[in-house]
Amino acid sequence: MSADRERRPSRPGRGRPAPRKDGPRRPPPEDPARRTALDVLHAVRERDAYANLVLPEMLRERRITGRDAALATELTYGSCRAQGLLDEIITACLDRPLSKVDPVVLDGLRLGAYQLLRTRIPQHAAVTSTVDLVREDAGSHVAGFVNAVLRTVSEKDEAAWVDQLAPDPDKDPIGNLAIRTSHPRWVARSFAEALGDKGTELAAALAADDARPEVHLVAKPGEISADELAAITGGDPAPYSPYGVHLPAGSGDPGDSEPIRERLAAVQDEGSQLCAIAAVAAPVEGTDERWLDLCAGPGGKAALLGALAATSGARVDAVEKAPHRARLVEKATAGLPVTVHVVDGRESELPGGYDRVLVDAPCSGLGSLRRRPEARWRRQPSDVADLTKLQGQLLTAAFELVRPGGVVTYVVCSPHLAETEGVVGEAVRRAKAEVLDARELFPGVPDLGDGRFVQLWPHRHGTDAMFCAVLRKPE
Numbered sequence: 001m002s003a004d005r006e007r008r009p010s011r012p013g014r015g016r017p018a019p020r021k022d023g024p025r026r027p028p029p030e031d032p033a034r035r036t037a038l039d040v041l042h043a044v045r046e047r048d049a050y051a052n053l054v055l056p057e058m059l060r061e062r063r064i065t066g067r068d069a070a071l072a073t074e075l076t077y078g079s080c081r082a083q084g085l086l087d088e089i090i091t092a093c094l095d096r097p098l099s100k101v102d103p104v105v106l107d108g109l110r111l112g113a114y115q116l117l118r119t120r121i122p123q124h125a126a127v128t129s130t131v132d133l134v135r136e137d138a139g140s141h142v143a144g145f146v147n148a149v150l151r152t153v154s155e156k157d158e159a160a161w162v163d164q165l166a167p168d169p170d171k172d173p174i175g176n177l178a179i180r181t182s183h184p185r186w187v188a189r190s191f192a193e194a195l196g197d198k199g200t201e202l203a204a205a206l207a208a209d210d211a212r213p214e215v216h217l218v219a220k221p222g223e224i225s226a227d228e229l230a231a232i233t234g235g236d237p238a239p240y241s242p243y244g245v246h247l248p249a250g251s252g253d254p255g256d257s258e259p260i261r262e263r264l265a266a267v268q269d270e271g272s273q274l275c276a277i278a279a280v281a282a283p284v285e286g287t288d289e290r291w292l293d294l295c296a297g298p299g300g301k302a303a304l305l306g307a308l309a310a311t312s313g314a315r316v317d318a319v320e321k322a323p324h325r326a327r328l329v330e331k332a333t334a335g336l337p338v339t340v341h342v343v344d345g346r347e348s349e350l351p352g353g354y355d356r357v358l359v360d361a362p363c364s365g366l367g368s369l370r371r372r373p374e375a376r377w378r379r380q381p382s383d384v385a386d387l388t389k390l391q392g393q394l395l396t397a398a399f400e401l402v403r404p405g406g407v408v409t410y411v412v413c414s415p416h417l418a419e420t421e422g423v424v425g426e427a428v429r430r431a432k433a434e435v436l437d438a439r440e441l442f443p444g445v446p447d448l449g450d451g452r453f454v455q456l457w458p459h460r461h462g463t464d465a466m467f468c469a470v471l472r473k474p475e
C-alpha cells in the first residue's frame, strides 16, 4: 500500500464523513472494515463526530455490508468505549507520555490494542493490519513504532493488564471497577453514589453500561401494535412498555425496516417510552386537555405524547430551542395534535395554564453511555454544574406554565444525583410542589427502590438509566 494514499477526513462538523478533495474515499478492498473503523476513530477525535452517526453513513457510502460491516461496527464502537483502558495499557508500553504520540497514530494503536485484547482476531492479523493502516495515514516511518507497541500490548491479555494497572480493589473499589469496565472514575463514582453501592451492584451497572445494547423500537399508538411490530421486525415485545419492541443485538440498521420507513414505528429506548407514558398517566384533577413538552427535540417523547393526546382529545405544545432540532420534532409529530414552538423554554411567553408539562431536560447523558460509544470520554465533570443550573431554570419555568393542580414530570437520562434528586429537591422547595409516587406510574417495573422517584438502570431494567420525578403544583 502506498504511503501517499488519501489521508483521513478533515472537514469540521458532526455526524457526517468529510468529503475528500478528490471525491469520496475508496477503501482498499482488502480491509474495508478496519479502514472504516479507523476513519471513524479519526473523525470522532478530530471533529467531535458521533461514532454512531458517522459509522452507518460511511458503511452506506462505501457499500460495506454483512461480515465486514459487523466487524467495522464491533471495532469502532468497541475501541471508542474502551478508549480509557486502551490508553492506560498503551501508556504502559511507551517510553514517552501518551500526549507525545501523534494522535493519528494513537487512533491506530487504540484500534490495534482493541483487537488484541477484546476480540479473537489472531495476533499477527491484528498487528499487521494495523501497521498497514497507520502507515497509510501517517507514513512509513511510524511502522516500526506501531509494530513494537502492539507487540508489547500483546504480551498480556486484558485481565493481566487490568490486574497490573487497576488500583487495589480493597483500597479503591470505585477506581478498580472504573478501570476494569473502562469508565472514567468520575462516572463510576456518580453511578456508585446513585446506587449507594461500591461493590457487586456497581460492578453490574458498569458492566451493563459497557455492553452493546439492544435496539428498542416504539410502535406508534394508533398505527401498529407492539406485537405486530415484533412479528414484522423479528424482535420481541418489550417487557414493560406496551408500545416497545426489543431487537436482538446485531440486527442491522433498524432504519432499513419497513415499519420505520413507513413511520409506523421509531427507534426509542424503552426507558424513554416509560417516562413519556408516566407523564401522560400521572393523575390530574379537572381538565386534561393542554399538554406541554418543554424540551422536545428531536421529538421522540413528543411523538408518543402526541399519539396519546390524539386518542384522548388533548393537544400538545412542543418547545425546542434549537431550530434544527425543532424541525426534527415537526417531522416526528407530523399528523399529530402537536404544535412546535422554536423558543427558549425558560422564556417561552406561552400562555400557561397547562394540565401537564414534561421537562425532558438537557443532561449529561450518563444514562445512555452504552448507546454513545465515545461519550463517556468526552463528557467532563464540570459539564454537570452548567447543566443543573439550566435544568433548575427549566423546572422553574414549567411550574410557572402548569396550572394549580397540574403535574410536571421531570426526566433526565442520567443517574447523576446532582441532575436528579438535587435539581428536583430545589425545585420542589421553591414551588412548594407535592412529590407524587412516580413508581405507581411504572406498573410492572421491578426494583424501583424505596423513594418516590424512579431511577431506571441498564443492569436492572435493560433500559437506559432514565430518571423520572412527578410533581404536582399546589392548588
Ligand SMILES: C[S@@+](CC[C@H](N)C(=O)[O-])C[C@H]1O[C@@H](n2cnc3c(N)ncnc32)[C@H](O)[C@@H]1O
Pocket (backbone or CB within 6 Å): 272, 294, 295, 296, 297, 298, 299, 300, 301, 302, 319, 320, 321, 322, 325, 343, 344, 345, 346, 360, 361, 362, 363
Ligand atoms: C434531552 S433532549 C430532549 C429529548 C426529547 N424529549 C426526545 O424525547 O426526543 C433536550 C432538548 O432540550 C433542548 N434545549 C436545551 N435548552 C433548551 C431551552 N432552554 N429551552 C428549550 N429547549 C432546550 C435541546 O436542544 C434538546 O433538544
